[in-house]
Amino acid sequence: MDRRKLIGGMLLLTVFGAMLLLPPLVYVFNQPITHFGIPQIVFYLFAVWLLLITGMALLTRALPPDANGSGPGEGER
Amino acid sequence: MLSADFVIATAVGYVGLLFVLAYLGDRRARTNAKSFLHSPAVYTLSISVYCTSWTFYGAVGNAARSGLEFLTIYLGPTLVFVGWWFLLRRLVRISHNQRITSVADLLSSRFGKSNRLAVLITCIAVIGIAPYIALQLKAVTSSIQAVAGASAFGRGSLTGIDDVGLAFGVAAGMALFTILFGTRHVDAKEQHHGVVAAIAFEAVVKLTALVAVGVFVVFVGGGFENIFSAAAQAGVTVDAEETFGARWLTTLGLSVAAIVCLPRQFQVTVVENSDENHLRVASWAFPAYMLLMSLFILPIAVFGLTTMPAGSNPDMFALTLPMSFGQDALALFAFIGGFSSATSMIILESIALSIMVSNHIVMPLILRLSPAGRGDGQGVTSLLLMARRFSIVLILSLGFFYFFFTRDSNALAPIGLISFTAIAQFFPSVIAALFWREASLKAATAAIAAGFVFWVWCSFLPSFESVSPQVAMLLDRGPWGISWLRPEAMFGLDNLDPLAHAAFWSILVNVLTLTIGSLLTGQSALERVQASVFVDVFKRGQISRGNFVRGSATANDLFFVAERVLGERRAAALFETEARDSGVDPDMLEPSPEFIGRLERELAGSIGAASAHVMLSKVLSGSDVSLEEMMQMADETQQVIEYSQQLEKTSAELRSTAQQLEDANAQLRELDSQKDEFLSQVSHEVRTPMTSIRSFSEILLDADDIDEGQRQHFVGTIHQESLRLTKLLDEILDLSALERGERTWDNVPVDAEAALGRALTVCEALLRQRGVTVQQGERAPAAVVEGDADRLCQVFINLISNAVKYNDSEAPVMRISSSVKAGKFVVDIADNGPGIAKGERKLIFEKFARGQRGAADQSGAGLGLAISRQIVTRMNGSLDLVQGPLPGACFRVRLAVLK
Numbered sequence: 001m002d003r004r005k006l007i008g009g010m011l012l013l014t015v016f017g018a019m020l021l022l023p024p025l026v027y028v029f030n031q032p033i034t035h036f037g038i039p040q041i042v043f044y045l046f047a048v049w050l051l052l053i054t055g056m057a058l059l060t061r062a063l064p065p066d067a068n069g070s071g072p073g074e075g076e077r
Numbered sequence: 078m079l080s081a082d083f084v085i086a087t088a089v090g091y092v093g094l095l096f097v098l099a100y101l102g103d104r105r106a107r108t109n110a111k112s113f114l115h116s117p118a119v120y121t122l123s124i125s126v127y128c129t130s131w132t133f134y135g136a137v138g139n140a141a142r143s144g145l146e147f148l149t150i151y152l153g154p155t156l157v158f159v160g161w162w163f164l165l166r167r168l169v170r171i172s173h174n175q176r177i178t179s180v181a182d183l184l185s186s187r188f189g190k191s192n193r194l195a196v197l198i199t200c201i202a203v204i205g206i207a208p209y210i211a212l213q214l215k216a217v218t219s220s221i222q223a224v225a226g227a228s229a230f231g232r233g234s235l236t237g238i239d240d241v242g243l244a245f246g247v248a249a250g251m252a253l254f255t256i257l258f259g260t261r262h263v264d265a266k267e268q269h270h271g272v273v274a275a276i277a278f279e280a281v282v283k284l285t286a287l288v289a290v291g292v293f294v295v296f297v298g299g300g301f302e303n304i305f306s307a308a309a310q311a312g313v314t315v316d317a318e319e320t321f322g323a324r325w326l327t328t329l330g331l332s333v334a335a336i337v338c339l340p341r342q343f344q345v346t347v348v349e350n351s352d353e354n355h356l357r358v359a360s361w362a363f364p365a366y367m368l369l370m371s372l373f374i375l376p377i378a379v380f381g382l383t384t385m386p387a388g389s390n391p392d393m394f395a396l397t398l399p400m401s402f403g404q405d406a407l408a409l410f411a412f413i414g415g416f417s418s419a420t421s422m423i424i425l426e427s428i429a430l431s432i433m434v435s436n437h438i439v440m441p442l443i444l445r446l447s448p449a450g451r452g453d454g455q456g457v458t459s460l461l462l463m464a465r466r467f468s469i470v471l472i473l474s475l476g477f478f479y480f481f482f483t484r485d486s487n488a489l490a491p492i493g494l495i496s497f498t499a500i501a502q503f504f505p506s507v508i509a510a511l512f513w514r515e516a517s518l519k520a521a522t523a524a525i526a527a528g529f530v531f532w533v534w535c536s537f538l539p540s541f542e543s544v545s546p547q548v549a550m551l552l553d554r555g556p557w558g559i560s561w562l563r564p565e566a567m568f569g570l571d572n573l574d575p576l577a578h579a580a581f582w583s584i585l586v587n588v589l590t591l592t593i594g595s596l597l598t599g600q601s602a603l604e605r606v607q608a609s610v611f612v613d614v615f616k617r618g619q620i621s622r623g624n625f626v627r628g629s630a631t632a633n634d635l636f637f638v639a640e641r642v643l644g645e646r647r648a649a650a651l652f653e654t655e656a657r658d659s660g661v662d663p664d665m666l667e668p669s670p671e672f673i674g675r676l677e678r679e680l681a682g683s684i685g686a687a688s689a690h691v692m693l694s695k696v697l698s699g700s701d702v703s704l705e706e707m708m709q710m711a712d713e714t715q716q717v718i719e720y721s722q723q724l725e726k727t728s729a730e731l732r733s734t735a736q737q738l739e740d741a742n743a744q745l746r747e748l749d750s751q752k753d754e755f756l757s758q759v760s761h762e763v764r765t766p767m768t769s770i771r772s773f774s775e776i777l778l779d780a781d782d783i784d785e786g787q788r789q790h791f792v793g794t795i796h797q798e799s800l801r802l803t804k805l806l807d808e809i810l811d812l813s814a815l816e817r818g819e820r821t822w823d824n825v826p827v828d829a830e831a832a833l834g835r836a837l838t839v840c841e842a843l844l845r846q847r848g849v850t851v852q853q854g855e856r857a858p859a860a861v862v863e864g865d866a867d868r869l870c871q872v873f874i875n876l877i878s879n880a881v882k883y884n885d886s887e888a889p890v891m892r893i894s895s896s897v898k899a900g901k902f903v904v905d906i907a908d909n910g911p912g913i914a915k916g917e918r919k920l921i922f923e924k925f926a927r928g929q930r931g932a933a934d935q936s937g938a939g940l941g942l943a944i945s946r947q948i949v950t951r952m953n954g955s956l957d958l959v960q961g962p963l964p965g966a967c968f969r970v971r972l973a974v975l976k
Contacts, residue, residue: 007162010159010160010162010163011160011162011163013159014156014159014160014163017155017156017159018156021152021156021329022321022325022326022329023321023325023326026321027321030320030321034305036301036302036305037301037302037303037304037305037306037309038301038302038305041145041320042145042375045145045148045152046368046372049152049155049364049368050368052155052156052159052364053155053361053364053365053368054361055159056158056159056360056361056364057361060357060358060360060361063357065354065357
């Protein structure tokens, strides 16, 4: 995939991940419902967390590594 | 039952193990640069020093007291690491380029290498971290007390020692340990591989311990569902109603700032980073580590609340739950886990802080007090180490005193959040340093100072409420009865949670001062240079020009300075490299501005950017950069030139790409035209027989008066032509299959000599019919090759019939010879025909290529040689036209003989 698109994906994941953890979106799942005795919101928070981890793992895997980490910059964005 | 003495002995033994690990790790990392200690896994684990005993004990307590709020402490860092590309990568790149050693160094370097700012940040960090250290001391003390209190053996040697004495012992032990650990030598990059190895090990221990306790609790509680429903029956619920309010936002925001700005996090994430690409792994692995860490916290808290007697300290559930079930081994493991998380935090935090104190406070003082030229060899290095040892003691003492004064407050997590709020004051300036060119030194200094003042007033001071009646009164009524200055209700904002209140006001004042201040004040020339170095780090790559332009100092003067800081060996190596690179004798070395710049960065690695700058300025006294020179460096013209060079480079790259594309296009067009040619040739070949078939069949259909003889002739022709068509189509199919790489046979060992003999037999009739004399050359004995007998025979028949067909000589002769030479079976088939004209030699193996002379002979489509060559190639052999013994053409087949 295109490098720029992958970086765009990272930005989206970060920003949208933050939005999912903040009011008002978090209220959507904060209902007094329990699954298996555990409040729904617990499942929701851990699911978002897991989504961020797997999303990032996939994105960084697809992103080609920098040729030389501390060498001259490659002209970003 | 565990006894207190046994637990303490285990802890001391564990520390000894860590020391051995650190020692071995240090040795290993030095001798082997590719060691696993430089792997992303160890890097990620070392970042996990973020999970301290706050996590191990405090998070459980926090979950028991306020439900899900504990999660924010880990969700904030998760967001920072998920967004690593935008913040951490930039931070790491800049810090590598500039040899940054701490967050104070980062900001001081960005804002014109100002030492005053570095001192301010160092002081705030030391004071702000004190509660955090106190938290660790409190956690370790409480955990030892929890074991001792439950012990049947009584308190052992702890008899008569109270919390304070115990905490003092822990602090003193930690100080000693950290000094032994982290101040053995001064590294130019401030990297401590041994310590990092030990921290990584502790990260594994604490995670395993907490997960073990969690699994045990889930097992004893009969599964997640049972734990939660039993809790619900007992009236314990996870209250999520009020969770997502101001506190949720505040703690999330503070943890985002903390993961970047906490001195120890900056140390492990940025300074100890040996490869920028390690961030890729850490970006998801560190959040995953925190997720695992938090997974069981809620069950442990809920189960503890349900089963433990009322009034037990929820902070200690991870330890007391296994004990109450008589699981001593697990309890001991949990204790070691909690101890691990506390020690790793204390070690790294005090190392990081001591570097800041020695580089930004002690070094500049020494420089100011000592004359520039004093060259006393190793002096500075040993002084630096002494300063660090002293600061470690100071830092742990501050932590101990904070513990001493606030020991009555119960919970762990709120103490940690006080530190987070203090450290968060650096965050706006760090962000501005990385992204905002206009941010100025004056504004940043004022912003951090103002934020700190608000923190002291709104967060630090109120934490002494329980020990000091004066503070309690201040909280209640405000200073001198001014109610709008009450620490927890500034400007009358009294319905906000105290933490959210303190964070809100301090950060608001901080950000406003920074932004408005930067717009109102100007930057010095050096600030402007550094601002563009920081903000444009990815635009123009590494900027290696020095900030000193004229070098009136001799190499000797500089060497004295370098020797004092770096030690003789490193300094000598640095100067020798420079002399070698510029091709002069070391004694004759003229320090160039670039070299002085490099030297400054090298020194900055040991003593911080500001100190290095001051030091070199003193040596080059009188030759410190003039304003004009500085302006020249930051001159826009310069920038324009650099940009245009960059553009030129880019457009050259574009040109070469375009050229490559054009070449590829030409190739494609060539292939396309070949395909067209092939099609037209095929249709031509098909058309000729088709025409005769059609015309003859039309005659047969229309005319009734044809005699039998003629009819026979016509039908015969039609038959012959359709046979030719079939043969042609077969050949085309055969060839295209071969060209596509399909092989309709398996390569098996066959006797090639026998195949040649068989081909000769098949062609015997043809040869006799044309009256061709066959000369037998030397013949090889049986030769086994990899291939298919029938296909090989087909190749030989084709070559023999070609030799016959195209031979218009009066006395046609064909010569066949075969031999085994150097592991190859070689067959030559030569004739005395007209041969193949020079211009056609390349073409004859192409499709539909026929020798000019053969054009009249319509019996072949010109695919034979192409097919033959393909077949031989598929048998890993070759078919070529060679100079033969006869005047005509000579074809040579070569196949590898099987041993």
